[in-house]
Amino acid sequence: MLVGDQRQGIRNENRDFLHFTGEPLAWERRHMEQIKVADVSFAYKEAPNRLILKDVNLEIESGEFVCLLGQSGCGKSTFLRLLAGLETPTSGALTIDSVPIKGASLERGVVFQDYGLFPWMSAGENILLALKQKYPQKDKKELKTIILDMFEKVGLDQTVYKKLPKELSGGMKQRCAIARSLSVDSPILLMDEPFGALDAVTRARLQDLILDLWSKEEMKKTVLFVTHDVDEALLLANRIVVLGQSPSNIIYECRIPDEKRATRDTQFENLEVLKLRNTLIKNINRDVEKHIE
Template identity: 70%
Template sequence: MKYITISNLSFSYEEGGRLILKDINTEVKAGEFICILGQSGCGKSTLLRLLAGLEKPTEGEIRIGEQKIEGASLERGVVFQDYGLFPWMTAGENIMLALKQRFPERSKQELKDIALNMLKEVGLKETVYKMLPKELSGGMKQRCAIAQAFSMNPPILLMDEPFGALDAVTRARLQDLILKLWAQDNPKKTVFFVTHDVDEAMLLANRILVLGQSPSNIIYECVIPEDRRPTRENQFENLEMLKMRTELIRQINRDVAKHIE
């Protein structure tokens, strides 16, 4: 059932330089929702860049099926914290640009229908299609970025702290949106989602990976079976989930304390 295999992955930005990631090993099933937690600077974005194919491993490798990742691919959609929209294009043009690359054989009208439908799906009005990113709020830009990523329908979705800059209510809405879009797909996308927020990770993930301080590897992981996924309503009442939450925080704090000593 393994789909993505990360083997003995180590990475340094410069040849012979400081290792950011050291000896990361894990296997991910198709359709798994993986959340990655870890202190600032530990290498979460770096790991996502490696998965995106924007960086090459210093040692080890990442495989998708039998295929080694050797570069960027439209099979892997990326949503960054800065939304990734070109400021000189309207929201609609941004989405269309991505769609044209992904589905070059489809007609412009077909792609426009996909874009408009997706904007609706993420709760935005049709008028947003003609608006520039600077005319949109942070939450609206983030919805556009999600619409862009999902409309391209990549089997693998990489999200780097996509909700970091948003208020709690908008964030909660977008968490629900991501879960809805992920759950309604068949087959489901395989998602890597970076966050600093333990509660966000527990609401979204099937499995949580905690990275230690750099040179970092996976210091702890926990599995949340789909049928025991906490909801926003019961998240702080469910004893099993509360224990898991306490343990996650304990592991993160223990690692921080170890590096302060």
């Protein structure tokens, strides 16, 4: 069993996800208008002269499913942490509906690649901890009902509620992480390569799951999904934004109309999708070659 400082030392991401600042805990989901990134640059304090991101500008409209695409190490995860409020820009501004992002918030759910589950708490307790902050007026029984309903939606058995993360497979842990973010019902969902460590079959199932849940919502969440997989981006996104090598900036972006979006059956047969796939790969490779030179 982990106690005291041992627990505190595990996963800063968990702590950041669970402790929110700058807003009341009780809030109703509202329609988000726009995420705006204006001239954002970022460097870690330990290396102030080494920019990770440089002069990034981006506007994301409500309900878009945006895939942030790029090679490993190009700053995609850093950019997501800035939007989550877990890091602060070195310069520039990040706003939602013209309100600056300051710290983590229940309005921005985050799904990490490493699941972000406290190992000493059951799967249900991990989600319960987040829901208590959104619904302080509800009792444990009501919150458990919300969790079990969400488990059903993401394809988990109710018995998972009492299981520790170590008793779950990678796919089951990631479903728990998705269930946590969806239970809080944040209007913005930030996903940092959530399926990167999973086997191909589980990955495909979870891709289909998140896309199905997003597409069926009457008020669609705004999703920003980080990946280095071109095919994953084409399958999920209605907009793709490509980051170049560090110091990163946007080197290419495109919107994909609903009627032209790839499906799992057509993504390697549709000529327009294949053309866009080649364009994305060419832009990424050209940028890599430029930095090698």
